Amino acid sequence: MDPICINNYCFNHIHIWIQYHYAVPLFVEVAIEVFYPKDREANGLVMFNHGFLIGVDLLYYPKKIFGSFLNDTPLFGVHPSSFYNYSSALVENHWAMAYVTSTHMQAPGVPWTDFGGNPRVGQEAYAAASYLMRYGTTNEFYKAEKKYENTALYKPQEVEASRFMRSNNVVFAGHSVGGAHAQAAATGFEALQKIGAEQCKYFDPVIYDREFLPKYSERMSRWAPEERANPVGLVQLSPVDQKVPLIGPGMDKYRQALAEREMPMLMIVGECDSACLEDSTPPAWSADPGVETEFSQESPEGSDSWAVVANVKHGSHCGYLTQKSELCSVADLNSGACKKGTPTWKAGGEESLFTTELFKKFIDLYPDGGVFQGDFKKWIHSDFIKWLNRENPFGEIKLVPFDDGKYIQYASRGGCPPQEGKKKG
Known part of the structure; x- marks a missing residue:
């Protein structure tokens, strides 16, 4: 499609097929929504x-078959950006934001639905981000592939004109099961390959277009390092992990790998969010230090992990959304994490505004086109942490204090604790 541009930002929709590994006949259909600066000089991505409760269409398969004759697909009708529209957070620092959605054969009738625990989804997010680094916003990536150099298809200047990134730096983020999938993506290419091989989920992807006789890319391991996504941060909004026999081994190994990555990593949970605090396997976070959680795997006590967690008072599972999703709301119907009748934040309200501000301030951590400048102490004393580590960081949003009185928690590494504030940001 042609990009839609309003003021200084554009929107485009890219649709590709990904083969997870060049030697394994396993493919997935992927759609990418991307917001990027009109001047195509984005400092980061x-x-x-997205979480699994987006879109439901029991006519998916008939539409897909019919659409194959019209160059259409029902996947185009799934728009994560409608529910997670944090685009205003990008403008000040000239960043881009993309959303990836795909088809997964995990539930008959709703094949894009993913119930978590499947590292393949994290692999897709990494592959999609790398696609944007190498090819930009075009669907015709093959025009820059050397294998077509001696054909009429080869027009690398057109692909060059579609690129929009000044660097290959990517902050991976996600909500609900998407938060857990982002954990896998944020480990980077080498870890995705290593852990994937250990779990028989081999990863060295090849990109295909949507034609009957498809064109395809070089395998990703042969791309230049600067053409692949470079994870520089991670934001997890109420992450939910699962373990599903044969399909979803969970993200445990990826969280263990994250514990060794030196980059800003943030987890936000909600006080009343039973989906991530009780239903997730393991729970995202627990007040009981004896309980193994996603956060304790990311941030083992005494480790060098950069992971930080904060707990939103009266926070729900769907309060982050900028638009209400009836399906997502199901996760908040019978929350046992708070007393019955406790008012919680709803989609499109104050918590979604807080999330937008959170992304804006998180992006502030990165200089133009660069990575975070500093070590763990600079991260834990950064303006972002100072803003977050207070009772009332934004609007009417309040955080729940941890046992030590601070409003953030991280692995003990010695040194001075971060400064704390009391005023609203």
Whole structure:
């Protein structure tokens, strides 16, 4: 499609097929929504994995068959950006944001639905982000592939004109099961390959277009390092992990790998969010230090992990959304994490505004086109942490204090604790 541009930002929709590994006949259909600066000089990219409760269409398969004759697909009708529209957070620092959605054979009738625990979805997010680095906003990536150099297809200047990134730096982010999938993507290419091989989920992807006789890319391991996504941060909004036999081994190994990555990593949970605090396997976070959680795997006590967690008072599972989703609301119907009748934040309200501000301030951590400048102490003493580490960081949003009185928690590494504030940001 042609990009839609309003003021200084454009929107485009890209649709490709990904073969997870060049030697394994396993493919997935992927759609990418991307917001990027009109001047195509984005300083960085936020790649967002959506939660599983987006869109439902029992006529998916008939539409897909019919659409194959019209160059259409029902996947085009799934728009994560409608529910997670944090685009205003990008403008000040000239960043881009993309959303990836795909088809997964995990539930008959709703094949894009993903119930978590499948590292393949994180692999897709990484592949999609890398696609944007190498090819930009075009669907015709093959025009820059050397294998077509001696054919009429080869027009690398057109692909060059579609690129929009000044760097290959990516902050991976996600909500619900997407938060757990983002954990896998944020480990980077080498870890995705290593852990994927250990779990028989081999990863060295090849990109295909949507034609009957498709064109395809070089395998990703042969791309230049600067053409692949470079994870520089991670934002997890109420992450939910699962373990599904044969399909979803969970993200445990990826969280263990994240514990060794030196980059800003943030987890936000909601006080009343039973989906991530009780239903997730393991729970995202627990007040009981004896309980193994996603956060304790990311941030083992005494480790060098950069992971930080904060707990939103009266926070729900769907309060982050900028638009209400009836399906997502199901996760908040019978929350046992708070007393019955406790008012919680709703989609499109104050918590979604807080999330937009959170992304804006998180992006502030990165200089133009660069990575975070500093070590763990600079991260834990950064303006972002100072803003977050207070009772009332934004509007009417309040955080729940941890046992030590601070409003953030991280692995003990010695040194001075971060400064704390009391005023609203």
